[in-house]
Amino acid sequence: MATSVEVSALTVRYGGVKAVDDFTLSHSSGGVIGLIGPNGAGKTTLLNALSGVTPPTSGTIRVNGRDLTGAGPVRTARLRVTRTFQNLQIFGSLTVLQNVMLPRTARSVHLSLGHVLGLAGSRKRVEAERRTAGELLDRVGLGPYAHLPAESLAYGLQRRVEIARALAGDPALLLLDEPLAGLARAESAGLTALFTDIAAEGVTVLMVEHDVAGVFAVSDRVLVLDHGRLLADGTSEQIAADPVVRAAYLGEET
Numbered sequence: 593m594a595t596s597v598e599v600s601a602l603t604v605r606y607g608g609v610k611a612v613d614d615f616t617l618s619h620s621s622g623g624v625i626g627l628i629g630p631n632g633a634g635k636t637t638l639l640n641a642l643s644g645v646t647p648p649t650s651g652t653i654r655v656n657g658r659d660l661t662g663a664g665p666v667r668t669a670r671l672r673v674t675r676t677f678q679n680l681q682i683f684g685s686l687t688v689l690q691n692v693m694l695p696r697t698a699r700s701v702h703l704s705l706g707h708v709l710g711l712a713g714s715r716k717r718v719e720a721e722r723r724t725a726g727e728l729l730d731r732v733g734l735g736p737y738a739h740l741p742a743e744s745l746a747y748g749l750q751r752r753v754e755i756a757r758a759l760a761g762d763p764a765l766l767l768l769d770e771p772l773a774g775l776a777r778a779e780s781a782g783l784t785a786l787f788t789d790i791a792a793e794g795v796t797v798l799m800v801e802h803d804v805a806g807v808f809a810v811s812d813r814v815l816v817l818d819h820g821r822l823l824a825d826g827t828s829e830q831i832a833a834d835p836v837v838r839a840a841y842l843g844e845e846t
């Protein structure tokens with residue numbers, strides 16, 4: 593069953609600025625949702641609110657019926673909403689595999705302690721986590737790089753490390769903040785194909801992105817934010833043809 597995402601009247605204020613203004617979304621059909629809008633439209637703030645990084649001023653967030661409003665990033669991740677960041681946040685000196693194992697092993701203090709103490713049960717669990725992380729790396733095309741320090745990989749591959757780590761948290765909802773930024777066209781195409789695969793496996797993917805062509809190519813539903821408000825909501829074709837969007841976002845005359 594696809595993830596249900598219910599966001600109701602979400603508002604995030606920074607002093608006098610309403611970065612997100614009365615945002616409502618109901619989504620239960622899975623797939624990839626693209627979130628676009630001009631600079632300063634509130635896209636990252638919305639992602640931060642959905643991932644528990646920024647507490648909303650008002651409104652509610654429910655995923656699969658569970659109230660995540662104000663849950664904070666750790667609990668939100670436990671409730672299967674994970675994310676990547678606009679600026680890569682990977683541990684460069686750790687191996688690719690260690691980066692991907694982190695969310696699952698760090699979740700369990702007993703597991704980490706037991707592993708340090710060499711307890712047999714913990715060793716088995718860590719081995720199982722290693723296998724799971726290895727499978728994840730194969731899935732995102734990073735299998736051959738598993739034992740290299742993450743910092744030694746090309747930028748496009750480092751993006752995949754972050755995506756694999758977010759997937760290791762077993763998300764129902766995966767939030768991606770500008771995943772295509774700084775990538776060459778072929779790398780972008782490879783990543784968007786990966787997002788389609790992830791969505792096909794039942795993870796709802798919400799992607800903030802400036803590369804509008806990339807968003808239109810991959811998204812089943814596109815949301816347009818402007819001044820914190822939802823300006824338009826439809827298929828890629830509908831949004832591409834919407835004169836209001838073209839005026840607000842692409843700067844065209846209506």
Ligand SMILES: Nc1ncnc2c1ncn2[C@@H]1O[C@H](COP(=O)(O)OP(=O)(O)OP(=O)(O)O)[C@@H](O)[C@H]1O
Pocket residue numbers: 606609610611629630631632633634635636637638
């Ligand atoms: N920590 C903050 N404190 C004060 N104002 C903020 C903060 N973060 C964002 N804002 C303001 O909130 C509004 C929305 O910013 P946000 O970064 O969410 O937009 P965005 O659509 O992600 O922009 P961009 O595409 O440039 O990344 C902007 O007016 C911004 O200046």
